Amino acid sequence: MNDAQITLIQESFAKVVPIKDAAAEIFYGDLFETAPEVKPYFANTDMKDQGSKLMATLGVVVNGLRDLDKIVLVAQQLAVKHVDYGVKAADYDKVGASLLRTLEKGLGDAFTPEVKEAWTTAYGTLSTVMKDAAYAEPVGAGAASEKKPFWKFWA
Ligand code: HEM
Numbered sequence: 281m282n283d284a285q286i287t288l289i290q291e292s293f294a295k296v297v298p299i300k301d302a303a304a305e306i307f308y309g310d311l312f313e314t315a316p317e318v319k320p321y322f323a324n325t326d327m328k329d330q331g332s333k334l335m336a337t338l339g340v341v342v343n344g345l346r347d348l349d350k351i352v353l354v355a356q357q358l359a360v361k362h363v364d365y366g367v368k369a370a371d372y373d374k375v376g377a378s379l380l381r382t383l384e385k386g387l388g389d390a391f392t393p394e395v396k397e398a399w400t401t402a403y404g405t406l407s408t409v410m411k412d413a414a415y416a417e418p419v420g421a422g423a424a425s426e427k428k429p430f431w432k433f434w435a
Contacts, residue, residue, distance in 0.1 A: 285398035286346060289342055289345060292387055301332075304332070311375065311378040320366070355410050372407040376400075380403075
């Protein structure tokens with residue numbers, strides 16, 4: 281992700297902020313339509329609350345793109361929490377696809393190929409950090425029964 285791409289992401293996200301409630305609704309609508317298998321994860325979730333949390337977190341990430349070190353730890357902790365929600369590594373691509381379609385709908389003509397590429401790169405980076413934190417196999421991991429989360433390296 282280069283400097284120009286970070287600017288594109290920040291400028292395009294600024295256009296989504298005023299319509300963030302609608303964007304969150306479009307996002308979950310799209311996700312549940314295209315990946316209905318993830319719906320059960322949200323069985324007990326207040327979707328209005330969830331939409332605001334998602335947009336707030338995206339805001340933190342988008343604003344922190346020039347200082348990735350600061351957001352990596354938060355993203356890793358968030359990813360570990362997601363394991364308890366039942367989320368699988370493969371679900372990250374589904375969420376990424378819905379996010380891109382939401383931006384396309386929300387931004388219209390402002391969703392240029394460059395903006396799309398910048399968001400694709402940014403989401404790819406973020407989701408890789410999250411998946412590595414939550415699902416990556418430690419080097420030298422033994423049989424499945426011995427596998428443990430990375431933060432229990434001492435156990
Ligand atoms: C970049 C990727 C993602 C971000 C930034 C993100 C953000 C968040 C945030 C901020 C929360 C609230 C956590 C809290 O209350 O402490 C959350 C909860 C949740 N997320 Fe994600 N998420 C991401 C990926 C995913 C994926 C791939 C799925 C799977 C479809 C998913 C499903 C959920 C579920 C089920 C919850 C819990 C809802 C509840 O509290 O009932 N998320 N997410």
